[in-house]
Amino acid sequence: MKVLPLPRALVLSLSLVFAAQAHADSPPVAELPKVWDLKPIFASDADWDAARKALVAELPQLQALKGTLGKSPAALRAGLERLSRAAQTWEKVQVYAYLQQSTDNRNATYQERGNLVGSLGGQYSAAIAWLEPEIQKLGAPKVLAYVKAEPALKVHTERLRNILRRQAHTLSAETEAAIAALAPMRGATAQVRTLLVDADMRWPTLHIDGKDERVDDTRYGLLRQHPDRAVREQVFKNFFGALGQYENSFGATLANTVQDGTVMAGLRKHKSAVAASLDGEEIPEAVYRTLVAEVHAGLPTLHRYFKLRQKMLGLPDLAYHDIYPALVKQDKKYSLEESARLTLEATQPLGADYQKLLQQALAAGTMHAHPAEGKSGGAYQWGVYGKTPYVFLNHQDDFESASTFAHEWGHGIHTALVNQAQPFETAGYALFVAEIASTANELLLSQHMQRQAKTKEEKLYQLGYALERLRGTFFRQAMFGEFELKTHDAAAKGEALSGKRFTEMYCGLLKQYHGHDQGVMKIDPAYCSEWAFISHFYRPFYVYQYATSITAALHFAERVQADPSGAAAKVFLDTLRLGASVPPYVALKRAGLDMASPLPYRTLVAKMDSIMDEMEKLIATP
Numbered sequence: 001m002k003v004l005p006l007p008r009a010l011v012l013s014l015s016l017v018f019a020a021q022a023h024a025d026s027p028p029v030a031e032l033p034k035v036w037d038l039k040p041i042f043a044s045d046a047d048w049d050a051a052r053k054a055l056v057a058e059l060p061q062l063q064a065l066k067g068t069l070g071k072s073p074a075a076l077r078a079g080l081e082r083l084s085r086a087a088q089t090w091e092k093v094q095v096y097a098y099l100q101q102s103t104d105n106r107n108a109t110y111q112e113r114g115n116l117v118g119s120l121g122g123q124y125s126a127a128i129a130w131l132e133p134e135i136q137k138l139g140a141p142k143v144l145a146y147v148k149a150e151p152a153l154k155v156h157t158e159r160l161r162n163i164l165r166r167q168a169h170t171l172s173a174e175t176e177a178a179i180a181a182l183a184p185m186r187g188a189t190a191q192v193r194t195l196l197v198d199a200d201m202r203w204p205t206l207h208i209d210g211k212d213e214r215v216d217d218t219r220y221g222l223l224r225q226h227p228d229r230a231v232r233e234q235v236f237k238n239f240f241g242a243l244g245q246y247e248n249s250f251g252a253t254l255a256n257t258v259q260d261g262t263v264m265a266g267l268r269k270h271k272s273a274v275a276a277s278l279d280g281e282e283i284p285e286a287v288y289r290t291l292v293a294e295v296h297a298g299l300p301t302l303h304r305y306f307k308l309r310q311k312m313l314g315l316p317d318l319a320y321h322d323i324y325p326a327l328v329k330q331d332k333k334y335s336l337e338e339s340a341r342l343t344l345e346a347t348q349p350l351g352a353d354y355q356k357l358l359q360q361a362l363a364a365g366t367m368h369a370h371p372a373e374g375k376s377g378g379a380y381q382w383g384v385y386g387k388t389p390y391v392f393l394n395h396q397d398d399f400e401s402a403s404t405f406a407h408e409w410g411h412g413i414h415t416a417l418v419n420q421a422q423p424f425e426t427a428g429y430a431l432f433v434a435e436i437a438s439t440a441n442e443l444l445l446s447q448h449m450q451r452q453a454k455t456k457e458e459k460l461y462q463l464g465y466a467l468e469r470l471r472g473t474f475f476r477q478a479m480f481g482e483f484e485l486k487t488h489d490a491a492a493k494g495e496a497l498s499g500k501r502f503t504e505m506y507c508g509l510l511k512q513y514h515g516h517d518q519g520v521m522k523i524d525p526a527y528c529s530e531w532a533f534i535s536h537f538y539r540p541f542y543v544y545q546y547a548t549s550i551t552a553a554l555h556f557a558e559r560v561q562a563d564p565s566g567a568a569a570k571v572f573l574d575t576l577r578l579g580a581s582v583p584p585y586v587a588l589k590r591a592g593l594d595m596a597s598p599l600p601y602r603t604l605v606a607k608m609d610s611i612m613d614e615m616e617k618l619i620a621t622p
Contacts, residue, residue: 029344030337070142077153098114122181133173201246206231218371219371226325232325251502273488306514322521350569366388366389371394410440429576436552439553443554474551479509480534506528551603
C-alpha cells in the first residue's frame with residue numbers, strides 16, 4: 001500500500017496547513033475532511049461491481065493454474081504473479097465494501113455488498129486452495145532451486161518459505177478447497193453479532209445532564225467516564241442489562257466461533273486452538289504463557305492502582321463502574337484538528353519523514369471521523385496497496401478520542417512505511433507488530449502531554465490517564481486473552497458452552513483481576529455480561545497482542561525519546577518497515593526485544609509503580 005507522491009501544489013499547500021516542525025505553541029491545524037472519499041479505490045459503485053464480476057470470472061482461470069507451477073521456474077513465477085494480481089483486486093473489492101458498510105450498518109445496499117464480498121471471499125479462497133498443497137508437493141529442494149534460477153521469484157520467497165513450513169498442518173487440495181468454500185458460513189457469526197449490536201438491538205435511553213442519551217456501544221465509552229457516580233452506575237446497569245437480555249444469542253454466536261477454532265485446530269493437527277493461532281505468525285507459545293504469568297505476578301500493582309483511584313475519587317468503596325472517570329477533572333475539548341496538532345507534536349521524535357507522511361495522509365480525505373446512527377463502534381485503519389490508508393474513528397472531542405486518533409494514525413503511517421519499503425507480496429504485517437506502531441504513538445502523546453502540563457492538576461490528569469491506558473491495554477487485554485484460553489480449553493474438553501457459561505467464566509476472571517475477594521473492588525454480577533461487548537473475541541487470540549504490544553511500545557518509545565541522535569527511532573521505524581518480510585517475533589528480537597522473556601513485562605509493571613510514586617508525591621505537595 002504505497003503512499004502515492006502528492007502533486008507539487010498540494011505539497012505547497014500542506015506547508016501552509018501544517019507547521020514544518022510542530023512545537024508546543026504550533027499553530028492550529030486547518031479543518032480536516034471528516035468523511036472519507038473512496039474514489040481512489042473505485043471511482044463509483046459501478047466500477048466496484050465491475051471489478052467484483054471480473055474477479056468472479058477470473059476464478060476458473062486461477063483454478064486452472066493447478067498442476068502447472070512445477071513445470072519450470074518460469075511457470076512458478078508466472079503463476080505466482082497471476083495470483084498476486086488477483087490478490088490486489090480482491091483486496092480492493094473487499095476493502096471498499098467493508099469501509100462502506102461500517103459507516104452505516106442499516107443501509108441495505110451496503111449490507112448486500114458486504115454479503116457479496118463474503119460470498120466472493122469463499123469462492124476466491126476455494127479457487128486458490130490448491131496452491132499450498134501443490135508447493136509442498138514440489139518440496140523444498142525443488143522450490144529453492146527454482147528461486148535460485150529465477151530472480152523474479154525473490155519477492156515470493158517469504159510466502160514460499162511459510163507454505164513449506166506449514167506442510168504438517170496442510171490438508172489435501174480437495175479438503176482445503178472445501179474448507180475455503182465454507183469461509184463465509186464460518187465467519188457469519190461475527191457478522192450476526194455486528195448487526196445485532198449496531199442495527200437491531202434496542203438500546204436504552206437515559207436523561208443525563210439535561211438531555212436524552214442513547215446508551216449504545218458507541219456512547220457507552222464516553223458516558224462511563226461521567227464524573228457523577230450515580231450516573232455511571234445507571235449507565236453500567238442499563239448497558240450491561242441490555243447486553244444481558246441477549247445473553248443466549250451472544251452465547252450462541254461466540255460458542256460457534258470457539259468451536260470453529262477448536263475443530264479447525266484438530267483438523268490441522270495442532271495441539272490446541274491457541275497453538276494453531278500463534279503458528280500462523282510464528283509466535284512462540286512461550287510469549288502467550290509468559291504474558292499471562294507476568295500479569296498474574298503484577299496484580300498487586302494493579303490493585304495498588306485501584307486503591308489510589310479510590311482515594312483520589314474520594315469514594316468509600318470501589319466498584320467496576322468507578323474505573324473510567326478521570327482521576328482529575330478536565331473540561332478541555334479536543335477537536336479533530338486539535339488531535340491532529342497534538343499527534344504531530346508528539347511524534348516529532350520519530351523524525352521528519354514520519355511527520356511528512358502523517359501530514360500528507362491527514363490532508364488526503366481518507367478519514368471517517370465522527371459517530372453516527374448505524375455506524376460501527378470503535379476505530380480501525382485499513383486500506384489497499386498503492387493508496388493512502390483509511391482511518392475510521394468515532395471522535396467525541398475528549399482526550400480519549402485524541403489518543404485514539406494518534407493510535408489509528410500510528411497504524412496508518414505503519415502501513416505507509418511498509419508500502420514504501422516492500423513489494424505487494426510482503427507489504428502486510430503481523431498483528432503482533434501492528435499494535436506496537438499504534439500504541440507507541442499513544443505513549444508518545446501521553447508523555448508529550450505530561451511534559452506540557454502547566455499545573456499540578458494537568459500533570460495528575462495526564463499521569464492518571466497514562467496509568468489507565470497501561471491498565472486497560474496490559475492487564476485488561478491480558479484478562480481477555482485468558483478468557484479466550486478458558487473458552488477454547490473448555491471446548492477442547494467437550495464441555496458445553498452457552499451465554500450463561502461464558503458469563504460464569506468471565507465473572508471469575510473479573511473478580512480475580514480486580515481483587516473482589518481481597519476487598520479491593522466489588523464486582524456486580526450484572527456486569528459479568530461484558531464479554532458480549534468485546535467484538536475481538538470473534539477474532540480468536542487477537543487481544544493478547546494489545547498487551548504484548550503496549551509492552552513493546554513502551555520499550556521503543558522510551559528509547560526513542562531518550563536518544564536525540566535519532567538512532568533509536570531508526571531502529572524502531574526500520575523494524576516496522578520490514579512488513580511481512582521477516583517473522584514478527586524474529587523482527588523484534590533483531591531490534592533487541594525478546595517478548596518470550598519476563599523482563600519486558602516486568603519493566604511495564606515497574607513503570608506503573610513509578611507513575612504512582614510520582615502521583616502520590618504530587619498529591620502530598622500543597
